Amino acid sequence: MTLAEPAGRASPPTARVVAILDFLARHPHDRFGLSELARRVGLSKPTCLGIVTTLAESGYLVRESSDKTYRLGPALITLGHTAQESMRVSPAARTELGRLSEKFDATAALSGVVDDRITLLELVAPTGTPPAVRVGQSYPFAPPVGLMFVLWDERAVREWLAKEPTIPLRTDSARLARVIAECRAAGYLAERLTPGGRRLYALMAGMSSTLPDELRALLGELVSDIGERVYLPDGGESGTRTRHDISVIAAPVFDHHRRQVMVVSLQIGHALTDSEITERAREVMASAAALTAQLGGSRPDQN
Structure with missing residues (x-):
């Protein structure tokens, strides 16, 4: 039998994802390149790259190919509406x-x-x-x-x-x-x-x-x-x-x-x-x- 995780146990990898999404949510009209985004949220570039790549592939971020910047993506609209309905x-x-x-x-x-x-x-x-x-x-x-x-x-x-x-x-x-x-x-x-x-x-x-x-x-x-x-x-x-x-x-x-x-x-x-x-x-x-x-x-x- 698998034991349940202790209540309240934190997940640093998840916290990094949340930090990126929260930062972009505070700047909804701006776009950020990888270097600036990593610096603003306090992550290394390789760690930040892995997170934003996965989020972009899932639609939670949009990567602008012209200038290689990131902003919030359309999947968050559906997620937000679903949260409101709940x-x-x-x-x-x-x-x-x-x-x-x-x-x-x-x-x-x-x-x-x-x-x-x-x-x-x-x-x-x-x-x-x-x-x-x-x-x-x-x-x-x-x-x-x-x-x-x-x-x-x-x-x-x-x-x-x-x-x-x-x-x-x-x-x-x-x-x-x-x-x-x-x-x-x-x-x-x-x-x-x-x-x-x-x-x-x-x-x-x-x-x-x-x-x-x-x-x-x-x-x-x-x-x-x-x-x-x-x-x-x-x-x-x-x-x-x-x-x-x-x-x-x-x-x-x-x-x-x-x-x-x-x-x-x-x-x-x-x-x-x-x-x-x-x-x-x-x-x-x-x-x-x-x-x-x-x-x-x-x-x-x-x-």
Whole structure:
């Protein structure tokens, strides 16, 4: 009987292949010759040549015969679409995101928690606007990042709060309870745009869940309370006058078990009135509801 490989055992040859693909994915519009590619990923030329030759023969890379350079190949398109389908991201998702993006001239995205990381699954940006993030980009799923992914499930909220936070936090229990109750009642979450919030996501993109102590301390100065960035209407008559700096508006997608499995979000990045926030939130919720229906799902509070 063949013994199973120990869990978590690393494969250096595979890591070299991943390094090449990751590097080229970070430079999708560029082409690299063998020498430069080997140097940029820290491999010897013979090792790099063997890998890119095999990847090119399989269609995962394209070798331009005119200048002997390499770029990503068409086989990765099929692979990416298959990966999206395995995560239940249907073509309808891109249609819904496209509708949102066009209506509000903003970037719309679909994301979910994959292997305990928040991962961008699909994205549509306005024409001519390069997106600030890319499909596949991920963030650690631990407080203070990820509230919108657990907000509609009491057990999920408790489990998320029990995770070791990525940065030192204080938690205003009363504020957080109000955030949870009001967002559930409204059906969406709107996050305020703050300098700290912008820097937080920029610093955390692609990082592991374990951050260096110095970086944890810095982030702790930027964002120190889980619910402080969530916008809550004041209930007054300021709907057409007072403006609020908003970062993102998000709504949940549920599966047939009535579990939240993804989040539809609309990137804002500027000030909106209460009425404008509500208008955008309704459309985000409509897209989330359409994708929930595609999954045969329903909200937990529906009969």
